[in-house]
Amino acid sequence: MMKQLLKPDxxxxxxxxxxxxxxxxxxxxxxxxxxxxxxxxxxxxxIGPDCWKGKDNPSFISDDELLKAWREHAVEKDGLNVRVGRWNIPGKPMAILVDFTPFYAKKNDIYTQAWIDFNVDSLHAYGDYDEASMFSYAAGKVLESFYRFCLKPSDNVIYQAHEWMTGLGALYIRKTLPQIATIFTTHATSIGRSIAGNNKPLYDYLFAYNGDQMSRELNMESKHSIEKQTAHNVDCFTTVSEITNNECKELLDKPADVVLMNGFEDDFVPKGDAFSEKRRKARGVLLNLANKLLGTDISEDALIVGTSGRYEFKNKGINVYLEALNRLTRDKNLKKEVVAFINVPGWVGDAREDLKERLASDKKFDTPLHVPFITHWLHNMSHDQVLDMLKYLNISNAADTKVKVIFVPCYLDGRDGIVNMPYYDLLIGFDLTVYASYYEPWGYTPLESVAFHVPTITTDLSGFGLWVNSVEGHYGMLEDGVKVIHRTDYNYSEVADAIKDTVSEFSSLDGKDVLAIRQKAENIAEKALWKHFIKYYYEAYDFALRNRTERLARKDN
Structure with a gap:
């Protein structure tokens, strides 16, 4: 008989x-x-940081009437500068934004107390550690104020903190309000990401790494310390995939209590005629952009390929994607032109005026712009990893090459000055995406891709790739809608070849086969909807509440 799960209030x-x-x-x-x-x-x-002060935040709808009595109390009695409203997303949940800057004045005292209470080492902090920690502490104070003003001792309350950046607040709640059940979710271990990003082999040697020792070697002691101590001291420690759980076991000396796989919603994916129209429009925008930048007449049936995500050149597999495209230029089996996009925010400067002028014109161009690889100027044009590798590989974007590469180095928020379309409105126009990650705890980008019926290539070093393999019962193949490539610390060249071969194979498929693959991609996305994955959160709530009850009982005895 299944046990009844405890639910929070x-x-x-x-x-x-x-x-x-x-x-x-x-x-x-x-x-x-x-x-x-x-x-x-x-x-x-x-609870989030009020870091948009004085600027319009499109994600936040302020509402002065919401929780008015508590908000006034929090400001006047608890000295908290908070704004209350709705998060401008489906469901419109309540959001509390807190100004954490006043806590900088008490920073040393806060860190000292964290050391006394939980052995959190903030001595070697630098960079964004202070900013994140002061927000985290402020978030804990917000919950403390709200709990004491609005809630009853009999209420079952969950506090879930995400990433090392919110660890300090979770520990504060653990000490100050022990009746609240705490959950800490690490989406990637700070030390695992650092090992991978510093070109050290992560996977073959994972069993041999000591997290504390590596944190000293990589100058990550403070972030690692708060992450590790939070993992060990909350009521329920969670992460997002089995691959990251392996890191937690080895580097934090604590396996996750529950794995919370990342789901998705498809309510903003257009249906029927609206889908076809949006796809047609997106393809038109992408092909027109290519023509204006390259001065080349691109075929209507060209294969539009893309990658996107954070600018982590090795971890996100951007380097191996470029290597694969370079090899594709010499592939005799390639049946179509390929326009390959890299939609990754870099140190972006201004939108190119010469490109804007061309985009404002209806005519087709037959000469390329100067530097025909990039849509926006960068602040570091001479030291950018994508541009450096394009130069190293001698990718020319010349009219007679079958593979063209375009770098869009900005956030696609609809206001970038060149594309001027939100990311999802553009993604729908792609034929194939590539996310050849070396370090990817979950992998939302390939999941978003298949949600928009765009087949994708990923690796078994991503949580999503491993999940697809488990769903299919074998390594994901192109005909499944998701091609999952085996990737290790050392098989970079084989991965590049596998990407090249998959793009080449896709280029030779007829329309009927492509439609079948697109349908399979959509089917995989359906299996990852939140309605299927939310159950793991309810397991975590139950685990945390039971642990809390046992902890309080031990304290009373």
Whole structure:
């Protein structure tokens, strides 16, 4: 007989990415919010940093009447500068944004107390550690104020903190309000990401790495310390995939209590005629952009390929993607022209005026622009890894080459000055995407791709790739909608060849086969909807609440 899961009365989640789109965690929280809001109507609260002060934040709808009595109390009695409103996403859940800057004045005292209470070493902090920690602490103070003003001791309350950046607040709650059940979710271990990003082999030697020792070697002691101590001291420690759970076991000396796989919602994927129209429009925009930049007449049936995500050149597989495209230029089996995009935000400067002028014109151009690889100027044109590798590989984008490469180095938010379309409105126009990640705890980009019926290539070093293999019962193949390539610390060249061969194979398929693959891609996306994955969160809530009850009972005895 299945046990009855304990359910919380209230859920609070804190993340740097609440109403603040930076990376994949925004997608995790914002796509899941609707499901939780339906199950816990206005009893789920997201706490984020008020880092848009004085600027219009499109993700936040302020509402002075919402939680008015508490907000006034928090400001006047608890000295918290908070704004309350709705997160502008499906479900419109409540969001509390807190100004954390006043806590800098107490920083040393806060760090000292964290050392005394939990052995958190903040002595070697640098970079974004202070900013993240002061927000995290402020988020903990927000929950403390809200709990004491609005809630009852009998209420079952969950506090879920995301990433090392919110660890300090989770530990503060653990000490100050022990009756609240705490969950800590690491989406990637800071030390694992650092090992991979510093060109050290992560996977073959994972069993031999000592997280504390590596944190000293890589100057990551403070981030690693808060992450490790939070993992060991919350009621429920979670991560997002089995591949990251292996890291947690080895580098944090603590396996996850529950694995929370990342789901998705498809309610913003257009249906029927609207889908076809959006796809047609996106393809038109991409091909027109290519013509204006390259001065080449691109065929209507050209294969539009893309990659996207954070600018982590090795970890996200951008380097091996470029290597594969270079090899594709010499592939005799390639049946179509390929226009390959790299939609990765770099150190972007201005939108190119010469390109804007051409885009404003209806005519076709037969001469390329100067530097026909990039849509926006960068602040570091001479030291950019994508541009450096294009030069090293001698990729020319000449009219007679069958593979053209275009770097779009900005956030696709619809206001970039060149493309002027949101990412999802553009993604729908691609034929194939490539996410050949070396380090990828989950992999939202390939999941987003298949949600828009765009088949994708990924690797078995991503949580998503491993999940696809488990769903299919074998390594994902092109005809499954997701091609999963085996990747190790050392098989870079084989991965490049596998990408090249898959793109080449795709180029030779007829329309009927392509449609079948697109349907398979959509089928995989359906299996990853939140309605299937939300159950893992309910398991985590139950685990945390039971642990909390046992912990309090031990304390009373």
């Amino acid at each position: 209230y859920i609070f989640e804190s993340s740097w990415e609440v109403c603040n789109k930076v990376g994949g965690i925004y997608t995790v929280l914002s796509t899941r919010a609707k499901t939780l809001q339906e199950d816990f109507p206005d009893r789920i609260f997201f």
